[in-house]
Amino acid sequence: MKILFLGSAGGRRITFRQHRASGGFLVASHDTCIHIDPGPGALVRLIQAGVDPACIDLIVLSHRHMDHCADINAVIEARTMGGWLSKAAVAAPRDAIEGDDPVIFKYHRRHLERLEVLGEGSTHETGSLKVTAALKHTHHGVETYGIIVESEKCRLGYITDGRYTPEMGSAYSGCDILIINTTFRNPRDLDHLCLQDAASILKEARPKLGVITHFGAEIIYWGAKKAAEWVEEASGVRTVAAREFTQIEAAPCITISRVKMVNPLGIAYTENLAPWGKTRISLKRSS
Numbered sequence: 001m002k003i004l005f006l007g008s009a010g011g012r013r014i015t016f017r018q019h020r021a022s023g024g025f026l027v028a029s030h031d032t033c034i035h036i037d038p039g040p041g042a043l044v045r046l047i048q049a050g051v052d053p054a055c056i057d058l059i060v061l062s063h064r065h066m067d068h069c070a071d072i073n074a075v076i077e078a079r080t081m082g083g084w085l086s087k088a089a090v091a092a093p094r095d096a097i098e099g100d101d102p103v104i105f106k107y108h109r110r111h112l113e114r115l116e117v118l119g120e121g122s123t124h125e126t127g128s129l130k131v132t133a134a135l136k137h138t139h140h141g142v143e144t145y146g147i148i149v150e151s152e153k154c155r156l157g158y159i160t161d162g163r164y165t166p167e168m169g170s171a172y173s174g175c176d177i178l179i180i181n182t183t184f185r186n187p188r189d190l191d192h193l194c195l196q197d198a199a200s201i202l203k204e205a206r207p208k209l210g211v212i213t214h215f216g217a218e219i220i221y222w223g224a225k226k227a228a229e230w231v232e233e234a235s236g237v238r239t240v241a242a243r244e245f246t247q248i249e250a251a252p253c254i255t256i257s258r259v260k261m262v263n264p265l266g267i268a269y270t271e272n273l274a275p276w277g278k279t280r281i282s283l284k285r286s287s
């Protein structure tokens with residue numbers, strides 16, 4: 001399994017002034033690729049990283065907030081080339097799909113072969129990866145789920161935004177890598193996690209690697225690297241801070257690198273992009 005972060009922004013100031021890039025992250029194993037939380041700029045970051053959006057098999061939303069879903073329709077459009085390539089699949093909470101204000105446009109649903117409802121305990125399989133909505137979070141009144149992604153050899157946990165609860169540690173025990181959206185440096189009475197929460201979760205879940213991301217202003221101005229060192233010291237679990245284009249490979253041992261930005265201003269009209277994490281792309285036109 002490998003993971004590619006498109007960004008690490010969280011919080012209003014950092015995301016919507018783009019002090020850090022945003023756009024979620026990709027998870028791939030063998031010939032399968034998942035895009036989780038395609039927030040603002042996701043499509044641009046995919047192109048900059050040289051990743052062909054056509055390689056994405058499943059798009060997963062943890063919740064409907066703008067910093068997690070702003071680019072979902074753009075990514076569906078890019079993934080399917082407006083319906084010319086094979087159809088895509090999406091898994092999202094019910095309140096992102098239904099009601100007066102769905103975040104996935106009806107027009108783009110025509111380009112989906114599957115639109116699955118993410119609910120506590122639901123599983124979503126695609127190729128060699130299985131996604132489970134592991135835990136429901138309390139998060140500003142929107143349906144929000146922490147996620148586990150499993151391949152044959154690796155288990156990845158993703159603790160998205162939410163108020164800290166003691167079960168967060170046990171829900172993700174057994175994960176090899178645990179990504180934690182850590183918005184605040186200091187505890188605040190809000191539905192987001194802080195460094196102390198991340199440390200408490202890692203202490204109990206004991207993954208091989210903790211990754212903190214989704215940083216708010218407090219952490220960015222202090223230093224994300226310092227924040228990761230603080231969490232590592234407090235938890236006893238190796239911890240790194242994500243940034244745009246951080247790539248983590250899980251097997252045979254965990255390695256962390258950075259993918260080069262290859263297309264800062266987009267690709268030339270005649271150029272093609274490379275698939276990421278897979279060797280073949282289905283180019284079948286959808287019916």
Ligand SMILES: [Zn+2]
Nearest residue numbers: 063065139161
């Ligand atoms: Zn949120």
